[in-house]
Amino acid sequence: MKNQKSTVCQIANRTKGMSRSEAFRNAWAIVKGRALEKVNGVTYGRRQEAIRHLERYAPQSVRVQLVREWDNPVDSNAIAVYVSVGSSRAYKMGYLSTGAAATVAPAIDNGVIIRAAAVKIVGGFMGLRYGLRIVVAA
Helix, strand or coil, rough: HHHHHHHHHHHHHHCCCCCHHHHHHHHHHHHCCCCEEEEEECCCCCCHHHHHHHHCCCCCHHHEEEECCCCCCCCCEEECCCCCCCCCCEEEEEEHHHHHHHHHHHHCCCCCEEEEEEEEEEEECCCCEEEEEEEEEC
């Protein structure tokens, strides 16, 4: 528990752009592995096709990587979400939301190991676009 509190403080104290209480709530969600995040940008390029392909696999066989993009011109806290299955090459599925990235980026920058796992593919029926949900945890 002491190590968890230390990690929460480390994440929350380096978070910018939100209230202190919001930063601590987000940090606790990450440390407890309860930070369910929607991946943004899933309609760009061939990402819809890639998500449709992922439907064939169980969520536990899908590997998710978070990659910090310091040089992103749109968001200085940008974190790209890459997905792969088995030994396949990782494919960029999109980005964490601005709010989630504002919490996670400082943690990554300060050496906190942040993991992610695929949870759910949503949409795809009756003409709806696909979406991807992941869990982010420290």
